[in-house]
Amino acid sequence: MSDEKTSKVSGFYKLPVEKRVEIVKNFSGLNEEETKLFSSYLDMEIADSMIENVLGIFEIPLGVAVNFLINGKDYLVPMAIEESSVVAAASNAAKIARVKGGFKTEVSDPLMIGQMQLLHVKDAATAAKNIIDHKKQLLDLANQQDKILVELGGGAKDLEVRILDSPLGKMIVTHIIVDVRDAMGANAVNTMCEALAPMIEELTGGKIRLKILSNLADKRLVRAKTVFDKEKMGGEKVVDAFLESYILASIDPYRAATHNKGIMNGVDALIIATGNDFRAIEAGAHAYAAKDGHYTSLSKYHKDKDGNLVGEIELPLAIGIVGGAANIHPKARLCRKILGVDTAKELAEVVASLGLAQNFAAVFALSTVGIQKGHMSLHAKNIAVMAGAKGDEIDKVANQLVKEEKVKLDRAKEILEKIR
Numbered sequence: 001m002s003d004e005k006t007s008k009v010s011g012f013y014k015l016p017v018e019k020r021v022e023i024v025k026n027f028s029g030l031n032e033e034e035t036k037l038f039s040s041y042l043d044m045e046i047a048d049s050m051i052e053n054v055l056g057i058f059e060i061p062l063g064v065a066v067n068f069l070i071n072g073k074d075y076l077v078p079m080a081i082e083e084s085s086v087v088a089a090a091s092n093a094a095k096i097a098r099v100k101g102g103f104k105t106e107v108s109d110p111l112m113i114g115q116m117q118l119l120h121v122k123d124a125a126t127a128a129k130n131i132i133d134h135k136k137q138l139l140d141l142a143n144q145q146d147k148i149l150v151e152l153g154g155g156a157k158d159l160e161v162r163i164l165d166s167p168l169g170k171m172i173v174t175h176i177i178v179d180v181r182d183a184m185g186a187n188a189v190n191t192m193c194e195a196l197a198p199m200i201e202e203l204t205g206g207k208i209r210l211k212i213l214s215n216l217a218d219k220r221l222v223r224a225k226t227v228f229d230k231e232k233m234g235g236e237k238v239v240d241a242f243l244e245s246y247i248l249a250s251i252d253p254y255r256a257a258t259h260n261k262g263i264m265n266g267v268d269a270l271i272i273a274t275g276n277d278f279r280a281i282e283a284g285a286h287a288y289a290a291k292d293g294h295y296t297s298l299s300k301y302h303k304d305k306d307g308n309l310v311g312e313i314e315l316p317l318a319i320g321i322v323g324g325a326a327n328i329h330p331k332a333r334l335c336r337k338i339l340g341v342d343t344a345k346e347l348a349e350v351v352a353s354l355g356l357a358q359n360f361a362a363v364f365a366l367s368t369v370g371i372q373k374g375h376m377s378l379h380a381k382n383i384a385v386m387a388g389a390k391g392d393e394i395d396k397v398a399n400q401l402v403k404e405e406k407v408k409l410d411r412a413k414e415i416l417e418k419i420r
């Protein structure tokens with residue numbers, strides 16, 4: 001790498017692990033202690049404090065995607081994932097996106113929604129009015145629950161009341177809108193909902209049942225956009241083939257689910273690497289994909305006037321750099337340092353860009369050579385390991401499997417026996 005700080009690294013995948021670590025160390029200014037974390041495991045005491053009934057640690061590989069340029073800043077993007085090809089595909093997509101200036105993003109305020117479900121009121125309209133009339137008192141009470149958030153400029157900002165028809169009759173659902181700043185916000189919002197429940201019951205004479213945040217965080221949206229250079233893609237015909245493939249995801253939920261899974265390959269890998277709640281992100285993303293009444297693609301593509309491919313993505317991202325596991329897990333802190341992000345907003349910008357890159361890479365491969373070619377060459381290494389290959393044997397067996405276009409366990413065992 002040159003002296004200038006860039007995430008563009010050619011042949012990163014060919015380097016030995018130690019050399020890769022050195023590049024990341026230099027790029028992100030990691031100290032010796034932080035660098036050692038790559039080959040260490042989560043302390044049992046920390047694990048035991050995180051969940052119940054702990055028995056041990058479950059490891060998945062941590063890699064880094066290269067070439068990312070987002071809003072003019074270079075990023076090495078840590079990815080915790082067990083599936084082969086994903087990191088390579090993201091790096092390749094980011095390389096193509098860099099040619100026309102990389103990714104550009106927009107982020108809304110970090111607004112989360114908390115829900116309070118009210119039942120057994122005599123008259124729904126009167127109850128709803130009583131809640132709205134006491135909006136200020138309710139917001140004040142909510143903000144007393146989290147002084148830190150309020151001091152940071154966040155806190156409860158608004159209140160909305162919805163009347164829903166249900167098999168139990170009219171149901172009133174009050175939404176509290178909370179600016180959670182750099183947190184994911186679930187605990188913060190849940191605490192507020194629980195604090196407001198008695199006051200809402202008193203105001204309405206009803207009974208609050210559920211009081212919890214909504215994972216459909218549609219007021220906390222991130223958009224990423226980029227232009228994929230047509231020449232780097234192999235010409236305008238390839239762009240057209242890409243668009244033909246994409247269209248199916250826009251009209252058909254069977255394809256949209258797989259298309260969006262490809263987006264989540266990238267999104268989840270970074271969400272996990274930064275100690276965030278991937279179930280919350282998954283739930284929010286898929287619910288948002290169905291926001292217009294039918295499940296569709298989270299990304300959109302079109303051709304610009306010069307024939308290049310323009311890709312856009314919009315999704316809700318309830319992620320934090322404080323709270324949850326983000327600060328408890330040493331590797332999550334390390335991954336944030338690798339990224340060099342100081343706010344949840346900036347982390348969301350990288351996550352959305354990565355999701356778009358990942359999606360592009362999958363559709364690009366599908367609309368040209370198909371994914372199995374690239375996937376299988378990486379998968380061959382897994383098969384070689386499964387067959388019992390060690391050290392140098394892994395590459396030898398994997399290369400032979402790919403050459404024969406027969407990535408199968410029985411064949412891997414035969415090749416291994418022959419080598420030995």
Ligand code: NAD
Nearest residue numbers: 148149180181182183184185186187188277280322323324
């Ligand atoms: P948290 O409660 O651990 O930390 C957030 C708190 O940190 C804030 O309320 C604030 O008081 C403080 N804080 C300090 N500096 C801050 C800053 N710069 N910005 C914002 N807050 C700051 O974490 P959380 O984010 O409220 O909750 C996240 C956890 O809740 C995750 O572990 C998640 O898995 C879990 N959870 C999720 C759900 C769900 O998604 N449905 C439900 C319950 C719990």
